[in-house]
Structure formats: structure tokens, C-alpha cells
Amino acid sequence: MDNSVVTTQPVNQQVADEALLLSHDVAAVFNDLGVLMAVRGHTEEAERLYRRSLEIRRRLPDESAQAALTRRNLAILPTG
Amino acid sequence: MVDPIAEARRRLGLARRFYDEGRAEEAVVVAETALAVVEHAGGPNHPAIAGACIELSLLHERLSQYTKAERYARRAIVITEEYSRRDETLVRLRVKALGCLAMVERVRNRFGSSEVLYRSALDLAENGTWPHPEELAELMCGLGAVYLFSSRFVEAEALYRQALELVGSEKATSAVVWHHLAELDLMLSRFDTGESYARRALSLRENALGPNHASTANERAMLAAVLARQGNLDMAEKLFRKAISTFERVLPPNHYDLAVACADFGMLMAAKGNIAAAGRLTQRALDIKTKILGRNHPEVRQAVEDLARLTTR
Structure with missing residues (x-):
């Protein structure tokens, strides 16, 4: 009994944190930060941010057009 | 006396040739005179006017002048509103007019309306009895691009493959299909196939239009993007520079x-x-x-x- 209380608390907290991150605005911010990093030459960082944005958008409804733009940003990111 | 419809057709042919030679702005001027000729001769709703409007819409679209492209496309759609399925000329014009507007709507990010227009154009075209694989393939690529930029990749690819089957893989007209396939593969991180598609598109364009045409330059830019993603930065830089300098000269x-x-x-x-x-x-x-x-x-x-x-x- 006691154990379950202890373990559900952090799990709930984690779910709440993730839910907060699941928004159009957050996805857009990750995309824009990605572009910002890319324009400054930090391509690995940019790639990480684009993927983060895509991951969020994958779980949101009506994000397909925005997701395609982020995917294109990722597609033209140079390697090396 | 010169037959005005034949004269207009001759001028539209000339406009197309100017465009292919990279003289896009002259092409527009010539096409405008073609429109004037048929307007003068045939009254406001003659099908030949729709033909001239379609050509002008395409030219303006290729020049990124979307307001004018839209206006001409809408005018052609209105003229072809009352068509009979047996009137092949009118149905073909309507298919083209719908395709023109669909293209502008896509560029403007209005994917819903673009999809509807492409679908009605394709339905009409597929019900027709005349052979015109290039036009069908262009429409399929257009609709495929709507799907691509709506993250509907499977549907996009199916359409591109269908288009390729229609035009065959080695024709000059299949460059547009290879271009779209390359773009799809780049976005799906399939770089090996993406690169080979981009190279095919480039060599087909180069053979058909020469090295200094805007469409050839666009394929160079596409290949450059694929190579950059694969780490071949120096080659990519060369291709980008060449593409941009061509664009600056001809567009x-x-x-x-x-x-x-x-x-x-x-x-x-x-x-x-x-x-x-x-x-x-x-x-x-x-x-x-x-x-x-x-x-x-x-x-x-x-x-x-x-x-x-x-x-x-």
C-alpha cells in the first residue's frame, strides 16, 4: 500500500510534465531553436532540437503541415 | 485575313519557346498579346481565351507571381464552367485550369482546397479518352506534393510512382517526377536513392533544356541539398553557387x-x-x-x- 503511494507520486508528476510539453507552441519553439542553432553552425544541436519538435508533433493532432516543415529543416541540415 | 485563333495558338507556342529558352518575361508579354487577339476576336467567353489564360497562369506561377497566376486560373475556370464531357477541347482546358489553381493554392499553403482542386482535375482527366500522360503525371506530382507537405508520405509516394509509370523513366518529361521522388526521399532520410533520383532529374533537365535553364538549376539545388546532408559539403557548395547564379540570371x-x-x-x-x-x-x-x-x-x-x-x- 505505502509503496504504491510512493511510486505513483513521481509517475504522476512525470506525466504532468510531459503533458505540459505536448503543445503546439513548445513544438514550434523547438523547431525555431533548431533553425537558430543551424544558422549559427551548431548542426548537431539543431538536429536534436528538430527531432524533439517532431517527436512532440507526432503526438499532437493537426500538426502534419508544421511537422513537414520541420522535417524539411532537418532534411537540409548539412552533415559534417 | 489571319485566323485569330490560329494566330493566338502560334503566339502561345512562341511564348512557350521563349520560356524554355529562359526568356520568361518575354514569354509573358507574347502570351498577353495572344490573349488580346482572342479576346478581340471571340468575345469574352471563347474557349481559346481559357487556353491563353491557362498559359499565362502557368507562366506567372513559374515566375512566382502568384496573384496573377491565380487571377488567370480563376478566369479559365469560369470560362470552362459549362462543359460537356463529349467536348474534349473544353474538358482538357478545364483540367488544366483546375490544375493551375491547385498549384497556386498549394504554394499558398491552402492544402485542403488544393487537394480538392487536384482531385477534381484528376477525376476529369481519368474519365477522358484521350492520351495525355504528361499532363496526368504533372497533376499527380502536384497532388503528391500536397500530401508530402501534409506529412502523408505513403500517399505521396504512391502517386509519384503512378506518375512515373505513366511517363516512363527516361523521358524528358519524367524529370519532374524524379524531382519529387528525390524530395520525398530527402525528407524521409533515404539518401542513397534520393541522390540517384536527384541526379536523374538533373541529367534529364540538362539534356532537354541545357545547363543554364532555371529548371536545370533547380535540380542542381536539389542535388546540392542531398549531398550536403550526406556530408559532401564542397560539392554541395559548388552546386548551390552554380544554381543561384543561374537563378539570378534567368529569373x-x-x-x-x-x-x-x-x-x-x-x-x-x-x-x-x-x-x-x-x-x-x-x-x-x-x-x-x-x-x-x-x-x-x-x-x-x-x-x-x-x-x-x-x-x-
Whole structure:
């Protein structure tokens, strides 16, 4: 009994944190930060941010057009 | 006396040739005179007017002049509103007119209406009895691109493959299909096939239109993007520079393809450590896109916020 209380608390907290991150605005911010990093030459960082944005958008409804733009940003990111 | 319809057709043929020779602005002028000839001779709703409007819509679309492209497409749609399925000429014109408007709607990011227009054009075309694989393939690629930029990749690929089957893989007209397949594979990180498709598109364009045509340059930019993603930065830089210098010579200064090439090349310069050049190229791309697409287009909105942050730092 006691154990379950202890373990559900952090799990709930984690779910709440993730839910907060699941928004159009957050996805857009990750995309824009990605572009910002890319324009400054930090391509690995940019790639990480684009993927983060895509991951969020994958779980949101009506994000397909925005997701395609982020995917294109990722597609033209140079390697090396 | 000269038959005005035949004269208009001759002028539209000339306009097309000018465009293929990279003289796009002259092509528009000639096509406008063709429209004037049929307007004068045939009254306001003659089918030949729709034909001239379609040609003008296509030319303006290729020049990134979307307001005019839309106006001409809508006029052609109105003229062909009352068609009979047995009137092949009119049905063909209507298919083209719907395709023109669909293309403009897609560029403007109105994917819903673009999809509807492409679908009605394809339905009409597929019910027809005349052979016209190139036109069908163009429509399929257009609808496929709507799917691509709605993240509907499976549907996009199915349409592109269908289009390729229609036109065959080695014809000059299949360059447009290879271009779309390359773009799809680039976005899905399938670089090996993406590169070979981009190379095919480039060599087909080069053979058909020569090395200095805007369409050839666009394939160079596409190949450059694929190579940059694979780490071949020096070759990519060369191709981007060549593409951009061709665009600067043969296109009006505010052109969508030029903007895309500048934006993509900017990313390459950034990766190479030339942050100043990257900023200039990104800004140039943004200025062009703002002029031709307006401030509320998603591609502009995204970039405006990015650059605002970049420059206020």
C-alpha cells in the first residue's frame, strides 16, 4: 500500500510534465531553436532540437503541415 | 485575313519557346498579346481565351507571381464552367485550369482546397479518352506534393510512382517526377536513392533544356541539398553557387526557387563556419519569401521569428 503511494507520486508528476510539453507552441519553439542553432553552425544541436519538435508533433493532432516543415529543416541540415 | 485563333495558338507556342529558352518575361508579354487577339476576336467567353489564360497562369506561377497566376486560373475556370464531357477541347482546358489553381493554392499553403482542386482535375482527366500522360503525371506530382507537405508520405509516394509509370523513366518529361521522388526521399532520410533520383532529374533537365535553364538549376539545388546532408559539403557548395547564379540570371529577383536555394545554401555556409554568409543568405531568402508569399505564410512566420531572435542577440 505505502509503496504504491510512493511510486505513483513521481509517475504522476512525470506525466504532468510531459503533458505540459505536448503543445503546439513548445513544438514550434523547438523547431525555431533548431533553425537558430543551424544558422549559427551548431548542426548537431539543431538536429536534436528538430527531432524533439517532431517527436512532440507526432503526438499532437493537426500538426502534419508544421511537422513537414520541420522535417524539411532537418532534411537540409548539412552533415559534417 | 489571319485566323485569330490560329494566330493566338502560334503566339502561345512562341511564348512557350521563349520560356524554355529562359526568356520568361518575354514569354509573358507574347502570351498577353495572344490573349488580346482572342479576346478581340471571340468575345469574352471563347474557349481559346481559357487556353491563353491557362498559359499565362502557368507562366506567372513559374515566375512566382502568384496573384496573377491565380487571377488567370480563376478566369479559365469560369470560362470552362459549362462543359460537356463529349467536348474534349473544353474538358482538357478545364483540367488544366483546375490544375493551375491547385498549384497556386498549394504554394499558398491552402492544402485542403488544393487537394480538392487536384482531385477534381484528376477525376476529369481519368474519365477522358484521350492520351495525355504528361499532363496526368504533372497533376499527380502536384497532388503528391500536397500530401508530402501534409506529412502523408505513403500517399505521396504512391502517386509519384503512378506518375512515373505513366511517363516512363527516361523521358524528358519524367524529370519532374524524379524531382519529387528525390524530395520525398530527402525528407524521409533515404539518401542513397534520393541522390540517384536527384541526379536523374538533373541529367534529364540538362539534356532537354541545357545547363543554364532555371529548371536545370533547380535540380542542381536539389542535388546540392542531398549531398550536403550526406556530408559532401564542397560539392554541395559548388552546386548551390552554380544554381543561384543561374537563378539570378534567368529569373526575376523575387523567385521562390531562388529563396529556397538561398535558405538551404545558408545552412551549408553555417555548417562550414561562415556564420556571416549564413545570416545574409537566410535574410535574403526571408525577404524574397515575404514579398511573394506574404507575412502570414508558415514558411515566412517560422523564419521571421528565427531571424528576429538571431538579429536581436
